[in-house]
Amino acid sequence: MDKINIKRLAEELNLSTSTISRALQDSYQIGAATKQRVLELAKKLNYQPNPHASSLGSSRSKTIAVVIPEVFDSYFALAINGIEAVAQAQGYHVLIYLTHERLQLEQEILHAFRSGRVDGVVISVSAETTSTAHIQALRAQGVPVVFFDRAADDVDTARVTTNDTESAYQATCHLIERRCTTLLLLSISRHLSIGRQRIAGYRQALTEHGLAFRDDDIVDCGQDPEANRELLEATLRARPGIDGIISTVEMLTESTYQACYALHRRIPQDVKVVSFYNSRSAAILNPSLTTISQPAFEMGKTAATLLLKALRNPKSTLVAENVVLPSVLTIRNSTASIG
Amino acid sequence: MDKINIKRLAEELNLSTSTISRALQDSYQIGAATKQRVLELAKKLNYQPNPHASSLGSSRSKTIAVVIPEVFDSYFALAINGIEAVAQAQGYHVLIYLTHERLQLEQEILHAFRSGRVDGVVISVSAETTSTAHIQALRAQGVPVVFFDRAADDVDTARVTTNDTESAYQATCHLIERRCTTLLLLSISRHLSIGRQRIAGYRQALTEHGLAFRDDDIVDCGQDPEANRELLEATLRARPGIDGIISTVEMLTESTYQACYALHRRIPQDVKVVSFYNSRSAAILNPSLTTISQPAFEMGKTAATLLLKALRNPKSTLVAENVVLPSVLTIRNSTASIG
Structure with missing residues (x-):
């Protein structure tokens, strides 16, 4: 032939x-x-x-890069599915890079892109990403970048996020309505836009209900589940009055439940828990978990669609638009009213 | 400059x-x-x-492809982490392709590799993969292929698997020791090597304990969680004597629990459940889940190491070696003895 x-x-x-x-x-x-x-x-x-x-x-590789903190989280797994669905339909290949929440690794990954390996980048920044020179430099070389979920404020490009402020506000109001008065917020990225918005929503709900916002009630968690469990156990032991917990990351749910089990704090009788969570296992947890679930698949799809649209016409530039897709509160037993 | x-x-x-x-x-x-x-x-x-x-x-792209059925499964998420850790350390880039358990998509993906986009492939085949001409053709073009977890029997190359026969045997023995007599095995890939091995281990345990093996006790599940739940509900309703379930796929756990909840079959009092499962959430399920957990991260790491070793020396060829890393049975409440 x-x-x-x-x-x-x-x-x-x-x-x-x-x-x-x-x-x-x-x-x-x-x-x-x-x-x-x-x-x-x-x-x-x-x-x-x-x-x-x-x-x-x-100068076209027909390849896009997806740069994410972690793949072992239902949010990112679902988002990859959404990105991949769009890329595959349009004949693009998808490179996946994990930053493991480390800024230095994110910088190295983006630096390597300058040689033309990828046409564009979809990124959800690491928990450490305070400076954005590496993202700006890549854009300056003509490589378009679209943020999803976790965006950097000072980069003017398209971003696909969810209504983080409202979601945290809604979760906090829900716990207050269920008679919680001392609420912890578990965070891994207090300085990121996404972290700040969730704290803002939480704070707004407290204020509107006449409850005090205390910086001590924000618990800064890390990447190690065991260390997080110990931190939460210590916090719950030191402050027996805590009766509500809002976990802003899926993986913190397990540490939260384990800490409550270990201290014999009953969920929901003693402590009510709501978590940002995207796995179907929420319904079979002990007790079943009240969740804020993000439209992860749709967010991935939308981010990839915006990027590929920009790639089709090299004269177009990505404007600083923000597509916001709403999250959903699903009430289950972890926040049930008692008696 | x-x-x-x-x-x-x-x-x-x-x-x-x-x-x-x-x-x-x-x-x-x-x-x-x-x-x-x-x-x-x-x-x-x-x-x-x-x-x-x-x-x-x-003829080197410094890129390897990872072809997997799904990313929304803790096994594959952990395996990607293992593959990526090795690739990143050796300066390789990782392309991820999802087959969504469809043979046709897997064929198309591998066909596109023939043009030289990737140096080598790490693959876990789809549930539909009965023919392997697409894998053979890629190897014939000099692109090395390493299997992990789900291998095709008739392709002579390196493979990294876990002890599937022994694991299913061990899980079945455990349920029999806990006085179960009528055991379902839930499968999604009866014809794959991995599916056959798990059935063989299950069958061997039944036989050794004087219990009959019935083809009806193997339940062929699909990709849709709702459809799986309905199938399991119908099966449990039709056969009230079922007192043990071995789920060979993580995602079937949720459907199994939901089916039991819906029919008010108590776990573990009425039905005991063990599942192949890699998420940390096993310990906080209702009830906590007895698991067979695979060394997913290590399997990914080993598969990538074998592939990159072959790529470093173009004169070497991958031999048909099989690296077997053992899985671990962890006993929790879903199989607790009662009374």
């Missing part, structure tokens, strides 16, 4: 090789009818592009 | 460009001392390779 390359496609269709090349790259310079003819023939002849050769010519 | 390219490095070190190029690619043709000199200068001058250009020259 003859090798099917761009030259062969050009001969068959009586078009120039550059037209074929642009059509295959879905360039805005080529009309829809021509694109259609080229793609149909390419499919019929089972044309397989040489990804590196075509990248050299067009 | 001058552009730092291979030519510049060659001039500075008084070496040929091909030596620089090979040293940067960690070629076995270049001595350790020379590699060291080249890498130190490259780092000092902040050299960034053009990934596509260097790929054309060396």
Whole structure:
């Protein structure tokens, strides 16, 4: 079988090789009818592009990078599914990079992108990401960046987030309505936009209900589940009056439940718990968990759609728009009224 | 600032460009001392390779692909972490592809690799993967493939698995010792090697304890949690004598618990449950879950290590070795003895 390359496609269709090349790259310079003819023939002849050769010519790798703190969290797992669904449908490949919540690793990863390995980046920043020079530098080289979930405030680009302030407000109001008066908020990223918004929502709910906001009630957790459990046990032991906990990260739920079990604090009788949580296991926990669930799949899909749209037209730039998709409060037994 | 390219490095070190190029690619043709000199200068001058250009020259993309059925499962999430840890340490990039348990998608994904986008592939096959021509074809083109967890029997390459037969045997013996006599095995891939091995272990335990093996006791589940719950409800309703369930997939746990809740079958009093499960949430389920947990992170790490070792020396070929890492049974309340 003859090798099917761009030259062969050009001969068959009586078009120039550059037209074929642009059509295959879905360039805005080529009309829809021509694109259609080229793609149909390419499919019929089972044309397989040489990804590196075509990248050299067009500066397009047909690859996007997803940079996330962690994959062992239902939110990010669902978001990857959403990103991948869009990328696959549009013929893009997806590189996954984990920062493990470390700024230095995030900087190294983005630095390596400057050589042209990826066309664009979808990123949810690490808990340590206070400076954004690495993101700005990548954008300055013409690599578009879209944030999802965790955005950096000072980078003017598209972002897909959920209503974090309202969600934390809603969760806090729910606990207050269930007669909680001393509420902890568990956080892993107090300085990030997402962390600040959740604290703001929590604070607003307390204030509106005449309860005091105390900085001590914000518990800064880390990445190690055992260390988090010990921290929570110590906090609950030192402050027996705590009767409500809002966990802003899925993985903190397990540490919270374990700390309560160990101290024989009954959920929901002694302490009520609500968590940002996306796994289906919420309904079979002991007790079943009241959750704020984020539209993770949709957020991933939307972020990838915005990025690929920008890549299709190199003259377009991503504007600083913020797409906000709402989260949902689902009430279960961990916040049930007693008696 | 001058552009730092291979030519510049060659001039500075008084070496040929091909030596620089090979040293940067960690070629076995270049001595350790020379590699060291080249890498130190490259780092000092902040050299960034053009990934596509260097790929054309060396047929190396410094990229590996991870092809998995799903990312929304703790096993695969942990395995990705293991793969990524090894790849990152050795300067490789990781492309992730999800097959969503569909053979056709797996075939398309592997077909696209033939154009040279990736240097090697780590794969856990889909539940539908009965034919392996697509895997054989990729290997025939010189792209090494390593299996992890779910391997195809008829492809002679390295594979990293866990002791599936023994684990299912152990889980079944445990339930029989806890006086269960009518045991369901929930499966999603009866024809895969992994599915067959788990059924074999289950069958062996039944036989050794004088219990009958019935094909009806193997329940073939699918990808939809709601449909699985309905199937399990119908099965439990039709067969009130069932007193033990072995779930071979993490995601089936939720459907199993929900089906038991709906029918007021108490776990563990009426039905005892053990599941292949890797999430830390096992300990906070209602009731806490007896688990077979796989060494997912280690399996991912080992698979990536084998692949990258093969890539370092192009003359080496992956032999049909099988690295078996043992799973662990952890007994919790879902199989507690009653009275």
